[in-house]
Amino acid sequence: MAKETIFSKIIRKEIPSEIVYQDETVTAFRDINAQAPTHILIIPNKIIPTVNEVTPEDEVVLGKLFTVAAKLAKEENIDKDGYRLIINCNGHAGQEVFHLHMHLLGGRALGPMLSR
Numbered sequence: 001m002a003k004e005t006i007f008s009k010i011i012r013k014e015i016p017s018e019i020v021y022q023d024e025t026v027t028a029f030r031d032i033n034a035q036a037p038t039h040i041l042i043i044p045n046k047i048i049p050t051v052n053e054v055t056p057e058d059e060v061v062l063g064k065l066f067t068v069a070a071k072l073a074k075e076e077n078i079d080k081d082g083y084r085l086i087i088n089c090n091g092h093a094g095q096e097v098f099h100l101h102m103h104l105l106g107g108r109a110l111g112p113m114l115s116r
């Protein structure tokens with residue numbers, strides 16, 4: 001069994017968060033430490049710690065992260081100007097929460113992809 005993180009409590013609404021989308025397989029909520037005017041985390045409800053643990057049976061739910069991202073980008077009115085989707089994996093990428101999540105960032109020019 002994969003280990004629970006704070007994100008499982010958010011999915012179950014045991015701790016406060018601003019959930020902007022939820023269904024039986026995916027939850028999306030605003031990042032507590034927003035790095036841009038729109039900063040939403042889109043996660044599978046199933047615990048997958050990192051991209052390294054992804055299996056073929058996860059392909060449908062992980063595809064859904066993209067359809068939810070596109071829907072939310074439109075709702076946030078950032079779809080035309082553009083936005084960035086980020087999934088960090090392990091230490092070199094700075095992953096802090098080991099429940100796979102996609103960051104949806106937008107609402108301002110985001111600059112170069114990597115800081116130096």
Ligand code: 5GP
Nearest residue numbers: 006017029030031032033088094095096097
């Ligand atoms: P990572 O660095 O793992 O890709 O990103 C983890 C993200 O989760 C960070 O941007 C951080 O601000 C966010 N985060 C961590 N704990 C919480 C929380 O309790 N609530 C919310 N809404 N976001 C959180």
